[in-house]
Amino acid sequence: MPNKLRCLLLCEDEGHEQLFRPILEKRFGWHRVRVAARRGKEGGFTFVLSRLKVAVGFLRQHTGEAVGLLVAVDADDAGFQRRYEDIKKAFHKEGLDGKGLERVAICIPSRNVETWGLWLCGFRDLDEHRDFKKRFEREVKSGLRPKQLVEAWDASLSEQDAQEEARVLPALAHGRKEVARLQQFAKG
Numbered sequence: 001m002p003n004k005l006r007c008l009l010l011c012e013d014e015g016h017e018q019l020f021r022p023i024l025e026k027r028f029g030w031h032r033v034r035v036a037a038r039r040g041k042e043g044g045f046t047f048v049l050s051r052l053k054v055a056v057g058f059l060r061q062h063t064g065e066a067v068g069l070l071v072a073v074d075a076d077d078a079g080f081q082r083r084y085e086d087i088k089k090a091f092h093k094e095g096l097d098g099k100g101l102e103r104v105a106i107c108i109p110s111r112n113v114e115t116w117g118l119w120l121c122g123f124r125d126l127d128e129h130r131d132f133k134k135r136f137e138r139e140v141k142s143g144l145r146p147k148q149l150v151e152a153w154d155a156s157l158s159e160q161d162a163q164e165e166a167r168v169l170p171a172l173a174h175g176r177k178e179v180a181r182l183q184q185f186a187k188g
Helices: 014-028 045-061 079-094 098-103 113-122 134-140 144-155 159-168 171-188
Strands: 007-009 033-037 067-071 104-108
Touching: 007 014, 007 045, 014 033, 014 067, 014 113, 014 144, 014 171, 033 045, 033 113, 045 067, 045 079, 067 171, 079 098, 079 104, 079 171, 098 104, 098 171, 104 171, 113 134, 113 144, 113 171, 159 171
Parallel strands: 007 033, 007 067, 067 104
Antiparallel strands: none
C-alpha cells in the first residue's frame, strides 16, 4: 500500500524522469508524484537550479504535510561532491537547510544517469568518470527497457553486491539511501 507522501521530482531531463518517476510512483502511488523535468536542449543542471526556488515554495506551502522533493542531476565533469555542495548551497540561499532538508532527497548520478542504468541492468565494467550515454543508447536499441531499471533498483542486494556497488559507483549507493530516507520520512 502506498504511503501518503506527495512527492515532487525535480530533474534535469527525461532520462532522469524515466528512472526516478517509476521508482517514486511504486513507493508513493502514481497519482502522488509530480514532475518538473527539462524538455528540449536547454539547461540540465542550470535548469534544476533555476527551479529550486519554486520547489522550495512547494515544500513551504505544505509545511506539516507529508510532501517531499527528489532532486536529480548528473554529476557530469563537476563530480558528485561539487554538485552536491552546489545544490545544498542553493537550498541554503533559498532559506532551506537543517531540518527543512529532511524532506529532500538528492540523487546525483555519476558520471550520468546512463551509468546507473547500465549498472542496474548488470553491466559491471563501469566507473563514475567515463561517459556511458552512447553505450546506454545502444543497449536500449538492443532491447533494454526502463522497467528493468526499476526492477533492479528494487531487487535485494547481497552484502557483497552492496559493497561492490558502493566501491564502484558510490553515488548510486548514496542515491539508494536518499530514496530510502525519503520513503522513511513518509512513514514517520
